[in-house]
Amino acid sequence: MKYFGAHVSIAGGVENAPLRAAELGATGFAMFTKNQRQWASAPLSTLSIALFQETMAKNHFVPEAALPHDGYLINLGQPDDAKLELSRKAFCDEMRRAEQLGLRLLNFHPGTTLGQIPLNDCLDRIAESVRIALDSTEHVCAVIENTAGAGSTVGSTLSELSELFTRIGRPERTRICIDTCHAFAAGYNFSNAAVYEDFWKEFDRGIGLAHLGGMHLNDAKGECGKHLDRHDSLGKGALGKDTFARIAADPRFDRIPMMLETPDETLWAEEIAFLRREAGAI
Numbered sequence: 599m600k601y602f603g604a605h606v607s608i609a610g611g612v613e614n615a616p617l618r619a620a621e622l623g624a625t626g627f628a629m630f631t632k633n634q635r636q637w638a639s640a641p642l643s644t645l646s647i648a649l650f651q652e653t654m655a656k657n658h659f660v661p662e663a664a665l666p667h668d669g670y671l672i673n674l675g676q677p678d679d680a681k682l683e684l685s686r687k688a689f690c691d692e693m694r695r696a697e698q699l700g701l702r703l704l705n706f707h708p709g710t711t712l713g714q715i716p717l718n719d720c721l722d723r724i725a726e727s728v729r730i731a732l733d734s735t736e737h738v739c740a741v742i743e744n745t746a747g748a749g750s751t752v753g754s755t756l757s758e759l760s761e762l763f764t765r766i767g768r769p770e771r772t773r774i775c776i777d778t779c780h781a782f783a784a785g786y787n788f789s790n791a792a793v794y795e796d797f798w799k800e801f802d803r804g805i806g807l808a809h810l811g812g813m814h815l816n817d818a819k820g821e822c823g824k825h826l827d828r829h830d831s832l833g834k835g836a837l838g839k840d841t842f843a844r845i846a847a848d849p850r851f852d853r854i855p856m857m858l859e860t861p862d863e864t865l866w867a868e869e870i871a872f873l874r875r876e877a878g879a880i
């Protein structure tokens with residue numbers, strides 16, 4: 599069983615996300631738990647939580663198939679202490695929201711040095727931020743997403759991800775999400791079968807495949823290794839359809855949420871159908 603879906607909107611309430619995903623023929627979904635461009639949002643109401651869980655069940659989504667994403671303002675490696683505090687509070691709130699909704703995962707971008715602190719300090723700050731959030735919640739896992747490595751963002755290489763994973767020191771509640779566009783932009787050419795295999799071997803050695811918590815399936819507009827975080831629809835970018843057919847059929851990703859963040863929403867149903875076909879599900 600594979601969980602394919604897309605990052606759907608929560609307009610009108612979080613309970614609309616599973617409904618929108620079901621309309622796409624998805625077996626999973628990604629979403630924000632609040633407005634992603636604001637620091638604070640009203641708490642989730644009891645009614646919203648109940649409706650969300652009811653809609654999940656009605657549409658046969660298991661909690662493991664949902665990969666919520668944190669907001670854009672959060673930088674867990676923030677150099678400024680006061681601002682770091684704000685990010686940590688917001689991240690804890692997002693982890694709690696995921697937990698209140700009965701979900702298992704929260705996907706986040708590790709952070710950026712903003713060019714003001716060494717990588718080493720930034721990794722320490724992120725690791726501490728994650729530990730604080732894990733301590734303030736009970737079971738939800740923090741899912742670190744690989745980045746394209748643009749500017750001073752950290753976490754674009756397997757060695758940085760592995761280092762961060764180790765520094766957090768809570769392997770039972772830490773997972774990694776691999777975004778195919780970001781990996782390609784960071785220099786891992788997944789369109790080459792040998793490079794793809796080497797990547798997963800190195801992932802398994804450094805982090806362990808059991809700690810893979812999700813995938814973002816995006817084709818890439820830029821060239822390999824150019825650090826351009828620009829997603830394209832499957833088959834329209836430099837990675838190509840064969841790359842996604844290979845990923846969809848890969849048994850290592852069974853029961854891992856695999857989410858589209860591709861730019862053309864009108865193609866999502868078609869892209870999901872393609873992935874399900876390649877996985878042998880339909």
Ligand SMILES: [Zn+2]
Pocket residue numbers: 743777814859
């Ligand atoms: Zn992503």
Ligand SMILES: [Zn+2]
Pocket residue numbers: 777779780827828829
């Ligand atoms: Zn991206």
